[in-house]
Amino acid sequence: MQDDGLDETITLYFWSTPNGYKISIMLEELGAPYRAEFIDINKGEQFAPEFLAVSPNNRIPAIVDPDGPDGQPLSLFESGAILQYLGRKFGAFYPSSERAKAEIDQWVFWHVGGLGPMAGQCEHFRYSAPEKIPYAINRYTKEVERLFGILEKRLQGRQYIAGAYSIADIANFTWTRVWPELGQDIRKFPNIEGWLSRIAERPSVARGLALRKPQVSRNKQA
Numbered sequence: 001m002q003d004d005g006l007d008e009t010i011t012l013y014f015w016s017t018p019n020g021y022k023i024s025i026m027l028e029e030l031g032a033p034y035r036a037e038f039i040d041i042n043k044g045e046q047f048a049p050e051f052l053a054v055s056p057n058n059r060i061p062a063i064v065d066p067d068g069p070d071g072q073p074l075s076l077f078e079s080g081a082i083l084q085y086l087g088r089k090f091g092a093f094y095p096s097s098e099r100a101k102a103e104i105d106q107w108v109f110w111h112v113g114g115l116g117p118m119a120g121q122c123e124h125f126r127y128s129a130p131e132k133i134p135y136a137i138n139r140y141t142k143e144v145e146r147l148f149g150i151l152e153k154r155l156q157g158r159q160y161i162a163g164a165y166s167i168a169d170i171a172n173f174t175w176t177r178v179w180p181e182l183g184q185d186i187r188k189f190p191n192i193e194g195w196l197s198r199i200a201e202r203p204s205v206a207r208g209l210a211l212r213k214p215q216v217s218r219n220k221q222a
Helices: 018-030 079-090 100-127 134-152 165-174 190-200 203-209
Strands: 010-014 034-036 062-065 072-077
Touching: 010 018, 010 100, 018 079, 018 100, 018 165, 018 203, 062 079, 072 079, 079 100, 079 165, 100 134, 134 165, 134 190, 165 190, 190 203
Parallel strands: 010 034
Antiparallel strands: 010 062, 062 072
């Protein structure tokens, strides 16, 4: 939940991308007080020295937790690391059992090392590249299809990726839900389609996806 106060309020450095939404969803699911600091990546704000002090890789999302593990502020970048940290801190969506945690971790790492980057490249070459390169579009579209196939098989007979709803689902949800932009036909993946629907129905997920930079109204001159 967004909070205007400062005590123990986590700062989320955010832009409305699939990676950013992972953390807004997680914070909403936890009911943790946070405030959003919008980093407009279209204007190059991710290269500002103030942001680089938090996220040296000049990527969103990142957080600053004023109440870190030792009571001191902690800044953290990389969505997978943030999800794990918040899961441990709040004791939710990331169980303490090493066996359960290991099962979740493998799917978080599968995402941050595979599905997320490949989906990002796919979207880039399909929509943002200055020239259309058929080889690149085909390569990344096919790789996303392959990865969707792995997730589809994993979800056979399962409601969620690793037992109960967890950070593994949150990590994989935000890129998978944009399947039309990735050139995928969701009808080929009925298990993924059902999984996406179950997650999208969660009120906290809807709140996390609703996070946007407020529009500044300007009074028109008479």
